[in-house]
Structure formats: C-alpha cells, structure tokens
Amino acid sequence: MRGHARRSVSGRGRRALSAAVAVCAVTAVLPATATAAPAIASGAGVERISVAADGTQGDGDSAGASITSDGRHIVFSSAAKNLTADTTTATERVYVRDQRTGQTKGLGFLTPSHSPVISDDGEYAAYYGRWFNDWRIRLDQVATAREISLDCSAYSCSQPSLNADGRHIAYAITTSKLPPIGQRVEVQDLNAHTKEIVAELDHTMSARPSISGDGRFVAYQDALAQDVLLWDRTDGTVSGPVEGASVAAALVQLSDDGGKVVYLSGSDTYVHDVASGTAQLVPDVRGVAIDPTGRYLLYAPRGTGGPSLVLRDLRTGTDETVSDQPASAGTDAVGAGGRDVVFQSTADDIVPDDTNGKSDVFVRHYY
Structure with a gap:
C-alpha cells in the first residue's frame, strides 16, 4: 500500500479523508472555480524531470509521467536521445528518474502507446505498445532494466495497472482473434504465478482497469454500457455500477487505498466512497487523478481561461494551482x-x- 503522507501548506494540516453517508447520494457540491494558489512553502517549487543526470535538457519530446506515492521515482516516456548514455537514437523509450539520486535510467525499447505506470516502491514499471499486429505489455524490474515475463503473450494485452509492491498487475486482454470477440480483464499474481478473471466484456472498448495498492480491488469500466464497476478479490464479487442505475459514467481511477473511485459523468466529476456508497460531486471539471489516500483530486477545469491543472483538497474544498x-x-x-x-x-x-522547444515532464512539490 502507498504511504499516507501528511503535509502542511500555508498553515493548513492535512489528514486522510474520512467517509460517511448513504448509497449513491451526492453529499457535497464544491465550487468549480479554482482559488488562487497559496504561497509556496519553503522547499516547495517546480522542477523539470525530463533531463539527463547532469541536468542537460532533453532533445526530444517527453510525456506520460507517473509518480510513486513518496515522490521519489517518476516514470515517463521520451523521444530524447540524450537522457542516458545507452540511448543513441530518437526512438521513444520509457525512463525512470530517481529524485533522491538524480539518476535517470532507461528501460526497454518497446515504444509505449500510453503513459507508463510504476509500483509504489519504485521496483517495477509497466507499459504497453504495438508488437507487430498485437499489443504487448512490458513489465520491467527498474534496478536491472530486466523484463519480467507475463502470461498473456497469446493475446493482445494492454492497459496495465500495478499494485503497491508490483506483485499484482491488472490488465485488459483483447480476444479479437478468438470467438467470442471481446475483452477480458485479468489480475496476475507474479509471485504465485496465478491469474484471476475480473470481468469478461462483449466488446473491445477500453476497460481502463485500476488496481488498489494491496491488490484486493480492481475498478474497471464497461465502456459500452457506460458503467463503472468494482471487483473484490477476496470473494471474486463485482459491485456496481458505482454511479447508480441509468447514469452514464467513465472511470478515471481507483485510489491506492481502495476507498475512492473517481469517475466522470456528463461535464462533472464524482468521487465515490466505497465504504459508504456515497458520491462527492465536483462540478464542471474533468477529473484526472486522485492521490493514494483518496483526499486530493487533480482536475482540469472546463472552459477557457484560468489554470490548466488544479489540485483540490476534497475535505476542505480548497484548490491549489498545479500549472x-x-x-x-x-x-x-x-x-x-x-x-x-x-x-x-x-x-x-x-x-x-x-x-x-519540446514537451517536457515537470513535478510540482508543495513542500
């Protein structure tokens, strides 16, 4: 599980979000307009990540970053050829930046088609890309840049999600080569070398699986039915749709503690509390990500003008401008x-x- 770190910004103490209310009720409507960002505390700031070990800026576009819960490791993709000594061509590749040591490590040369993901301990990174006529997931041990074998080579595998220690990986398999044509969501236990089927869908639209830190829960979407569902590994049951009946929804993310499911519906974002079955409404914004504790929502305001990315404290309703x-x-x-x-x-x-003159990856620190 990811750590539940606390911070203080402008004198405000922060703790994990507690939950309490009734099924599918919308318990709070928070203002959608971002407030001015507070003064950045000592040690806070923004830095560029897509650089070489000596700080040289990348000579190619970089994008698609994910961060570990403690902020130490950041995984991203880049077409730069000067980030590491073993990269000599401008072919897009996955990199891991260690913020403690300032070192950037290149992983395998499978060109990623989506943002790579990293386990909370920084030990494993996963990403997927085109492999001849199929999609292939590559799982790498970061320290050695060695590929870990996954048992899904016979199909087109994509959309990986790693739990906290990298032992469990959720992903989607497109079974277009074998009838019936559809998509299957699975969880693989890499230590026990076992697989469990989370869901079987009769279409190939994106399922977007998102696994909890302990590997117990997997949230996914039935994009055809426009439902968001939650699978519990302890008994193999599926609950939902979490958004309620007759409501169209698209999954954003399951929080690492398994307590919150973020989904989009219409022009709004909802944060569903798993324990109580309630939903917190954040109107007229597009939810992007949620922190491991389920308290902080990263969103993009809709409309023009103002910041492009905002971080909201769901308990207090206060906002901080990310960019x-x-x-x-x-x-x-x-x-x-x-x-x-x-x-x-x-x-x-x-x-x-x-x-x-390139797209770069940045990290904003709030303390």
Whole structure:
C-alpha cells in the first residue's frame, strides 16, 4: 500500500479523508472555480524531470509521467536521445528518474502507446505498445532494466495497472482473434504465478482497469454500457455500477487505498466512497487523478481561461494551482497526501532556461 503522507501548506494540516453517508447520494457540491494558489512553502517549487543526470535538457519530446506515492521515482516516456548514455537514437523509450539520486535510467525499447505506470516502491514499471499486429505489455524490474515475463503473450494485452509492491498487475486482454470477440480483464499474481478473471466484456472498448495498492480491488469500466464497476478479490464479487442505475459514467481511477473511485459523468466529476456508497460531486471539471489516500483530486477545469491543472483538497474544498500554463497529466500523477504532482507541458517558462522547444515532464512539490 502507498504511504499516507501528511503535509502542511500555508498553515493548513492535512489528514486522510474520512467517509460517511448513504448509497449513491451526492453529499457535497464544491465550487468549480479554482482559488488562487497559496504561497509556496519553503522547499516547495517546480522542477523539470525530463533531463539527463547532469541536468542537460532533453532533445526530444517527453510525456506520460507517473509518480510513486513518496515522490521519489517518476516514470515517463521520451523521444530524447540524450537522457542516458545507452540511448543513441530518437526512438521513444520509457525512463525512470530517481529524485533522491538524480539518476535517470532507461528501460526497454518497446515504444509505449500510453503513459507508463510504476509500483509504489519504485521496483517495477509497466507499459504497453504495438508488437507487430498485437499489443504487448512490458513489465520491467527498474534496478536491472530486466523484463519480467507475463502470461498473456497469446493475446493482445494492454492497459496495465500495478499494485503497491508490483506483485499484482491488472490488465485488459483483447480476444479479437478468438470467438467470442471481446475483452477480458485479468489480475496476475507474479509471485504465485496465478491469474484471476475480473470481468469478461462483449466488446473491445477500453476497460481502463485500476488496481488498489494491496491488490484486493480492481475498478474497471464497461465502456459500452457506460458503467463503472468494482471487483473484490477476496470473494471474486463485482459491485456496481458505482454511479447508480441509468447514469452514464467513465472511470478515471481507483485510489491506492481502495476507498475512492473517481469517475466522470456528463461535464462533472464524482468521487465515490466505497465504504459508504456515497458520491462527492465536483462540478464542471474533468477529473484526472486522485492521490493514494483518496483526499486530493487533480482536475482540469472546463472552459477557457484560468489554470490548466488544479489540485483540490476534497475535505476542505480548497484548490491549489498545479500549472497556469497549458499542461496535461494522467492517472498516478499525484503523490500521497497531494505532496507532489507530475505533468507535461510544452510551455517554455515553467522553469528557467527551457530552450529545447519540446514537451517536457515537470513535478510540482508543495513542500
């Protein structure tokens, strides 16, 4: 499980979000307009991640970052050829940046088609890309850059999600080669070498599986029915749709503690509390990610003007601007307690001396 770190920004103490209310009720409507970002505390700030060990900026586009809960390791993809000594061509590759040592390590050369993910302990990274006529997931042990074998080579495998220690990986398999045509969501236990079927869907639209830190829960979407569901590994049962009947929804992410499911419905974002069955409404925003504790929501305001990415404390309703320049982020973009947020941007004035004219990966620290 990810750690439940706490922080203090502008004198505000933060703790994990507690939950209590009745099934499918909307318990709170928080303002959608972002408030001005508070003064950054000592040690806070923003830095560029897509750089070589000596700080040299990347000479290619970088994107698709995920961060570990403690903020130490950041995984991203880049077409730069100068980030590590063993990269000599401008082919997109996955990298892991160790914030403690300042070292950047290149992983396998499978070109990623989506943001890579990383286990909370920073030990494993997973990503998927085109492999001849299929999709293939590559799982790497970060320290050695060695590929770990997955038992899904006979099918088109994609959309990986790793639990906290990397022992469990959830993913989707497209069975278009074998009847009936559809998609299957599975969880693989890499220690026990076992697989469990989470769901079988009669279509190939994205299921977006998201696994909890302890590997117990997997949230996924039935994109055809526009439902979000939750599988419990302890008894193999599926609950939901979490959004209630006759409501169209799309999954964003399951929090690492398994307590919150973020989903989109219409122009709004909802944060569903698993224990109580209630939903907290955050209107007129597009939810992007949630921190491991389920308290801090990263979202993109809808409409024009204002910041592009905002971090909201769901308990207090207060907002902090992550980027007031055009920027984007993916799931697993927020560290525990909302301490760190990774994002990508082509803006050249987020940090000094950004002259490469490329998309870069940045991390904002709040203390």
